[in-house]
Amino acid sequence: xxxxxxxxxxxxxxxxxxxxxxxxxxxxxxxxxxxxxxxxxxxxxxxxxxxxxxxxxxxxxxxxxxxxxxxxxxxxxxxxxxxxxxxxxxxxxxxxxxxxxxxxxxxxxxxxxxxxxxxxxxxxxxxxxxxxxxxxxxxxxxxxxxxxxxxxxxxxxxxxxxxxxxxxxxxxxxxxxxxxxxxxxxxxxxxxxxxxxxxxxxxxxxxxxxxxxxxxxxxxxxxxxxxxxxxxxxxxxxxxxxxxxxxxxxxxxxxxxxxxxxxxxxxxxxxxxxxxxxxxxxxxxxxxxxxxxxxxxxxxxxxxxxxxxxxxxxxxxxxxxxxxxxxxxxxxxxxxxxxxxxxxxxxxxxxxxxxxxxxxxxxxxxxxxxxxxxxxxxxxxxxxxxxxxxxxxxxxx
Numbered sequence: 001x002x003x004x005x006x007x008x009x010x011x012x013x014x015x016x017x018x019x020x021x022x023x024x025x026x027x028x029x030x031x032x033x034x035x036x037x038x039x040x041x042x043x044x045x046x047x048x049x050x051x052x053x054x055x056x057x058x059x060x061x062x063x064x065x066x067x068x069x070x071x072x073x074x075x076x077x078x079x080x081x082x083x084x085x086x087x088x089x090x091x092x093x094x095x096x097x098x099x100x101x102x103x104x105x106x107x108x109x110x111x112x113x114x115x116x117x118x119x120x121x122x123x124x125x126x127x128x129x130x131x132x133x134x135x136x137x138x139x140x141x142x143x144x145x146x147x148x149x150x151x152x153x154x155x156x157x158x159x160x161x162x163x164x165x166x167x168x169x170x171x172x173x174x175x176x177x178x179x180x181x182x183x184x185x186x187x188x189x190x191x192x193x194x195x196x197x198x199x200x201x202x203x204x205x206x207x208x209x210x211x212x213x214x215x216x217x218x219x220x221x222x223x224x225x226x227x228x229x230x231x232x233x234x235x236x237x238x239x240x241x242x243x244x245x246x247x248x249x250x251x252x253x254x255x256x257x258x259x260x261x262x263x264x265x266x267x268x269x270x271x272x273x274x275x276x277x278x279x280x281x282x283x284x285x286x287x288x289x290x291x292x293x294x295x296x297x298x299x300x301x302x303x304x305x306x307x308x309x310x311x312x313x314x315x316x317x318x319x320x321x322x323x324x325x326x327x328x329x330x331x332x333x334x335x336x337x338x339x340x341x342x343x344x345x346x347x348x349x350x351x352x353x354x355x356x357x358x359x360x361x362x363x364x365x366x367x368x369x370x371x372x373x374x375x376x377x378x379x380x381x382x383x384x385x386x387x388x389x390x391x392x393x394x395x396x397x
Contacts (some may be wrong), residue, residue, distance in 0.1 A: 005136050007112040008084065009066070009120075010144040012131040013248040017120060020030075021136040022087055022113035022181050023104025027144075029151040030080035032055040032132035033286070033300065034121045036279030039065075040296075040354030043101065045079045046072040048187030049256065049298050050161035052154070054081040054132050055278075058121050066091025073189040073353055078163065078229075081134050082111040083114060083238035103257065128274040129300060157271050159230035159258075160238065163187040164208035171196070171203040179221040179370045182206055184238060185255050186228030191353035195363050196224070209237060212244040222370045223253040225258025227349065232260035232270045232301055239264050246315040246335070251373045252343035253366040256299055259345035262333055263303030266313045273329070276300035277347075280355055283325040284348060285334070292325065293358035295348035302347070303330045316342060341369050 009017040032110065034056040035044060041062060042057065057128065064082040071296045075357050091099050100113065104111055112134045124130070133148040151347030156311035177317040183193065185205050193203045204218045208228075217225065223245045232239075235257075245252060250316065254262045260270050277297040285306070305311070307320045307330065315335060322332030323371070335343035361365035 007134060007136045007141070008138060008144055009040065009106060009112050009115065009140060010133045010135075010141055011123075011149050011162035012145070013127060014145060015116040015123060016141045017112075019112045021111075022084065022101060023082065024108045025110035025136045026108070026110045027133065027135040027137060027147070027219070028054065028081040028110040028376040029131065029133045029148060031112065031129055031154045031300075032056060032083070032124060033129050033276055034058055034124055035298075036281055037296075037354075039192055040185065040280060043073050043189075043354040044298075045075045045077045045082065047189055047298060048074055049226070049227045049229050050079040051159050051163050052157070053229070054083060054134065055079045055084040056116060056117060056124070057085075060085045060282040061088060061116065062086070063088035065093035066096030067098050067103040068093075069097055070095065071124060071354070075192060076188060076323055077107045077109050079109065081109060083115065083134070084111070084113050085115065087113045107114045108303050110136065124275050129276060155231055156234055157230045160186045160208045162226050165205055165228060166207060167205070167314065169205040171205065173197050173200045173202045176200055176350055177202050179367070179374070180204065180218060181222045181224055181370075182215050182218050182220040183224040183226060184208060184210065184241070186226045186235075186238060186261075188226035188228075189349070189351060189353055191351040192226060192255075195351050195360065199367050201361055201367075208235075212241055215241070215245065220250065221374055222253065222366065224366075225252070225254035225261055225345075227258065227298070229257075231272070232257060232264055234259060246290075246343060249337070249342065251366075251369050252335070252345075253362075253369070254345035255351075256297075258348060259333060259347045260299075260301055260303055262345040263305060263330070266311075266315070266318045266333065266335065269304040270301050271304050272292035272301050273299070274288045277324065277329070282295035282348065283329045284322050285325050286322050287322065294356050295359055296352065296354070296356065297348045299347060303333065304332050305333065322346060328393075330380055340372065342373070344369070371382055
């Protein structure tokens with residue numbers, strides 16, 4: 001293990017932890033959140049949903065498999081920092097190209113090791129997620145605390161513009177093309193377009209600032225909203241766009257942040273969870289069937305919608321489809337018109353990067369919904385005019 005310097009962690013409520021530097025030297029700030037996953041740290045750190053968050057690993061031993069060149073979920077590490085108890089002194093995996101420590105240092109990610117992560121996790125569970133600072137250069141706790149308090153909180157943060165693609169990107173279908181889908185990039189993971197492509201979908205990834213005209217220009221069979229960081233109540237543009245998509249009757253599928261924006265577009269509110277759901281082992285129940293799936297999650301906000309009730313919206317009848325078995329948080333929404341499913345979303349990650357794979361069938365459900373709608377509208381060839389808009393009544397004035 002290379003020589004490292006002492007490091008200091010300061011929470012916004014005035015609690016401090018002393019450890020040693022891990023990764024890059026310097027300082028970093030963000031919202032401290034914990035994850036219960038025992039593996040998959042490479043996919044986690046490169047997930048844009050963790051933008052401006054410092055991740056606390058509850059698994060005690062981290063870094064065993066090193067870092068490879070295949071499992072990144074984006075072009076860089078988005079997490080603001082990493083907190084671990086016992087980093088592996090050397091990687092041990094045939095796919096590893098370098099250590100986790102070396103990759104964190106290469107990308108300039110300031111992290112901390114050798115602290116009591118159990119005590120820190122219990123503190124966050126009691127007090128809630130909060131702002132944090134990590135420094136290898138500041139030894140005075142009160143001085144670091146003052147800089148932590150200057151950092152903006154996650155509530156009210158509009159971060160999508162900082163992670164979205166700058167230009168349209170097309171992922172072709174694998175094999176025969178069946179459908180064309182617009183995916184709004186709110187912080188998408190690279191595995192998601194792959195899951196769509198495996199099912200014959202040509203995905204047009206558009207920036208989060210895209211307009212309804214941009215969507216119609218693709219002539220899509222459906223629209224997909226990805227995961228992403230920040231407070232859903234601050235994403236006015238994507239919510240307004242989704243309202244237009246639903247008003248036009250275009251089939252919709254959303255995950256994670258896309259679930260929260262779906263909820264807001266339908267007229268529900270969202271709220272900040274005390275410490276969120278993050279990890280690879282979150283149990284979710286589908287209300288219609290009673291089926292339970294173990295899911296991968298990363299969210300600090302949730303939809304406030306009534307469970308067990310049908311709610312009439314300007315776009316059809318909406319209901320909660322899934323709940324978390326740990327705390328009854330809303331984990332999925334459905335929208336039906338004339339009894340037909342026209343939109344749905346889940347709060348978790350069915351693309352399964354990294355695992356589990358219980359929920360990948362939701363992409364097949366999206367395919368079925370697209371097939372039903374295309375069959376109703378008639379098959380459209382490339383170059384045909386966009387589908388007719390305003391298939392549903394306008395909202396009441």
